[in-house]
Amino acid sequence: MSRIPAVPAERAGVIGRLAYRYARRRFGAVPEPVAVVRWHRRLFWASIVGELAYERAARVLPENVRELAVYRTATNVGCSWCVDFGTMLQRHRGLDIDRLRDIDQYPTSPLFTSDERLALGYADAMCARPMTVTDDQVARLVERFGRDGTLELTYSIAVEDQRATFNHALGLVDQGFSSGEACRVPMPGA
Incomplete structure (x- = not known):
């Protein structure tokens, strides 16, 4: 079990629940690091934006x-x-x-x-x-x-x-x- 628990969907807020839904659709489950970092709203956004930008840029x-x-x-x-x-x-x-x-x-x-x-x-x-x-x-x-x-x-x-x-x-x-x-x-x- 992680040292900091994942934010459950019911406490993740509207944006968090949308992100969880997208992750479930894409990966079959919500990756635990996403649900853990959801506690820190700004880092949550920074990590999502950073990951999506990296995914689109890494093509060489x-x-x-x-x-x-x-x-x-x-x-x-x-x-x-x-x-x-x-x-x-x-x-x-x-x-x-x-x-x-x-x-x-x-x-x-x-x-x-x-x-x-x-x-x-x-x-x-x-x-x-x-x-x-x-x-x-x-x-x-x-x-x-x-x-x-x-x-x-x-x-x-x-x-x-x-x-x-x-x-x-x-x-x-x-x-x-x-x-x-x-x-x-x-x-x-x-």
């Missing part, structure tokens, strides 16, 4: 590269909620989720492309404390993905690090989005 990198780096960030932080939700999102996007079991072996696993390995290594370097990102690493990213792609990757990893740290600190754990019962969440367009 190949989806598999970005999503794997985000997933790796969640595993580095140790956020089971983010791992669960991220697995569901990858499944919905038609990405291969079976290989996520081998994410720790990405440097040598044939399941990951050289582009994915480059992004996953960058996620590891960004999440290390202290950070271990090198000039050479960024230069290789710019060479492969361009400046825009490198900026998008960096932003995506940083945003996920923020999400995962927030969720993990508040004790938010997986909601079952990626397993059994949560597969009730329909594929987009289905």
Whole structure:
């Protein structure tokens, strides 16, 4: 159970209930971080606007590269909620989720492309404390993905690090989005 409880729908206000309804329709359930942050109305708005803007802006990198780096960030932080939700999102996007079991072996696993390995290594370097990102690493990213792609990757990893740290600190754990019962969440367009 989270360290701060979710705001129940009956206490979420009209806007909160509309946001919950949208989330249920889109994801099959209200993501607990959304319901927890609803206690702080301004942060609720800031997080929703920020997430929607990020979703619309992040279009340069190949989806598999970005999503794997985000997933790796969640595993580095140790956020089971983010791992669960991220697995569901990858499944919905038609990405291969079976290989996520081998994410720790990405440097040598044939399941990951050289582009994915480059992004996953960058996620590891960004999440290390202290950070271990090198000039050479960024230069290789710019060479492969361009400046825009490198900026998008960096932003995506940083945003996920923020999400995962927030969720993990508040004790938010997986909601079952990626397993059994949560597969009730329909594929987009289905």
